Amino acid sequence: MYEFVRGKGIYLYDKNDKPYVDLISGIAVNNIGHNNKQVTKAIKKQVDKYSHQMVYGEYVIGPQVKLAKRLAKLLPDKLQSFYFLNSGSEAVEGAMKLAKKYTGRSKIVAMRNAYHGSTSGALSMMSDEYYSGPFKPLLPNIHFADFNQLDTLDVIDEQTAAVFIEPIQAEKGYVPASQEFLNGLRKKCNETGTLLVFDEIQTGVGRTGKLYAFEHYNVVPDILLSAKALGGGMPIGVFISSQAIMASLSDNPILGHITTFGGHPVSCAAGNAALKFLTKSNLMREVAEKEALFRELLVHPKINRISGKGLMLAVQLDSFEEVERTMKRCIERGVIIDWFLYNLECLRISPPLIMTEDQIKDVCGVLLEALD
Numbered sequence: 024m025y026e027f028v029r030g031k032g033i034y035l036y037d038k039n040d041k042p043y044v045d046l047i048s049g050i051a052v053n054n055i056g057h058n059n060k061q062v063t064k065a066i067k068k069q070v071d072k073y074s075h076q077m078v079y080g081e082y083v084i085g086p087q088v089k090l091a092k093r094l095a096k097l098l099p100d101k102l103q104s105f106y107f108l109n110s111g112s113e114a115v116e117g118a119m120k121l122a123k124k125y126t127g128r129s130k131i132v133a134m135r136n137a138y139h140g141s142t143s144g145a146l147s148m149m150s151d152e153y154y155s156g157p158f159k160p161l162l163p164n165i166h167f168a169d170f171n172q173l174d175t176l177d178v179i180d181e182q183t184a185a186v187f188i189e190p191i192q193a194e195k196g197y198v199p200a201s202q203e204f205l206n207g208l209r210k211k212c213n214e215t216g217t218l219l220v221f222d223e224i225q226t227g228v229g230r231t232g233k234l235y236a237f238e239h240y241n242v243v244p245d246i247l248l249s250a251k252a253l254g255g256g257m258p259i260g261v262f263i264s265s266q267a268i269m270a271s272l273s274d275n276p277i278l279g280h281i282t283t284f285g286g287h288p289v290s291c292a293a294g295n296a297a298l299k300f301l302t303k304s305n306l307m308r309e310v311a312e313k314e315a316l317f318r319e320l321l322v323h324p325k326i327n328r329i330s331g332k333g334l335m336l337a338v339q340l341d342s343f344e345e346v347e348r349t350m351k352r353c354i355e356r357g358v359i360i361d362w363f364l365y366n367l368e369c370l371r372i373s374p375p376l377i378m379t380e381d382q383i384k385d386v387c388g389v390l391l392e393a394l395d
Contacts, residue, residue, distance in 0.1 A: 025354065030057030033375045033382060035359070044358045044386050046374050051225045051335065054252035055300055056375040062255040065296035069289050078107075078286055079278060086291035093298050094263070097234055099243050104269035107261045107286025111224035111250030112140030114260035115187070117280050118246050119144050119162075121262065122185035122218045124279060125271040131162075132179050132186045132217075134170040136365050138194040139187060139222055148187055151365065171200060173207045185218040185246070190236040193225045196339070196366035197331030205242045218245040218268070224260070228252035229301050229376055231333035232310035239332075255297025257290040306376040310334055316380060317372065320387035325394045336372040338390075343367035352393035358386055 027035040027043070033056055034042040048054060055062070069086060076082055091105040106121075108114055123129055133139070133148035140146070147162035149155045166183075169175040170192055179186055186208065192198040212219040221244035226236040228249065233239055235247065245268065250260035272279035301307065310333045317336055318329055327339040340346055346362050349370060353360045361371040374386075 032056045033378050046358055047361045047371055048373050048375050051373045052251045053256055054228055054376050055297055056377045061300050062293050062296045065292045069292035074289055079281055084288055086288045087286045090291045090295040101265045102247050102263045104266045105261055105263050108282055109258050109285055110260045112142040112145050114248040114250055114262045115139045115145040116142055118220050118262040120280055125268050126184040128182055128184035130164045130183045132166050132183055134188050135167045136195040171204045176211045179211050179215055179217055181215050183217040185220050187220045189222045191226050194364040196337035196363050196369040197335050199332050205240050209242050220246040222248045224248055224250040229307045230335050232307055253294050254290050255293040257293040259290040259294050316383050323391055323394050337369040339369050349393045356389045358389045
């Protein structure tokens with residue numbers, strides 16, 4: 024068991040001050056690295072003011088407003104209303120309620136091999152019985168389509184409230200949606216009056232080279248989910264929609280969705296600083312070049328292929344045993360790497376976006392050595 028006592032940049036340090044490259048960014052959280060000065064400064068400044076107020080809407084929470092305004096400038100016109108929460112799972116739960124309330128329908132469609140979280144509603148959209156079975160009964164009226172298979176979209180009909188999809192399936196091993204599939208999905212949702220929900224909890228905040236992955240496809244969802252890296256290392260989540268759709272939560276019943284700590288002032292202050300740092304830097308513009316460098320360097324007889332987009336890559340090996348051995352060898356050499364729930368033969372690579380080309384070369388050398 025390893026214990027890390029501090030972090031800086033792409034590194035975590037143990038009690039002996041040995042550095043470890045965080046090649047998974049705490050699972051796509053620390054996109055701008057650990058202990059970013061601007062984020063730390065914003066956290067301390069907000070803590071000195073106040074750390075909590077009631078967030079049910081009676082009072083203006085300044086850091087929430089600032090983060091919402093910054094995001095609004097970066098998002099399409101139909102994504103301008105924000106409900107801040109504490110985590111990605113909470114964003115999923117809120118979006119499920121919003122879709123049902125707005126449409127008056129109860130049917131939800133998700134993709135097989137998707138991962139949306141571990142709370143009961145999110146778990147209900149997990150097709151793998153190994154993970155969901157022990158917690159039944161879960162939510163009823165959940166149906167599944169096959170990712171990237173247009174002929175399975177007939178499951179979406181006039182009784183469907185929403186379709187949830189990750190534009191890049193994370194736990195299947197970073198599998199991107201095809202343009203054809205997302206175009207067909209958007210068309211089907213339009214025809215049936217179904218809300219399209221993009222879960223960008225892991226793909227968002229610059230990881231693919233765009234602020235959100237839907238920008239690569241020019242397919243805009245009705246509801247966008249964000250979390251993880253949005254908080255700059257602090258816990259946060261948000262579901263985003265139009266004002267017309269979001270207003271459906273305001274009555275019948277009043278306070279249709281509430282949270283004690285959601286949109287916490289300290290987390291929002293951190294998120295605002297992190298987003299400002301990201302968008303004023305060249306980090307997103309550099310993602311494609313860094314992805315190409317990883318793909319160029321990670322050539323080895325044991326590597327069958329590399330899937331993914333941007334700085335979320337899955338390295339396919341022959342077996343989970345080889346994955347386990349490689350992970351063990353990597354951390355012994357100071358590199359933290361991980362695997363996937365639905366693809367046990369892949370290594371997960373999602374480093375901080377601040378990683379330099381020289382650092383990528385060094386870490387790829389460690390990976391190849393571990394494979395040897």
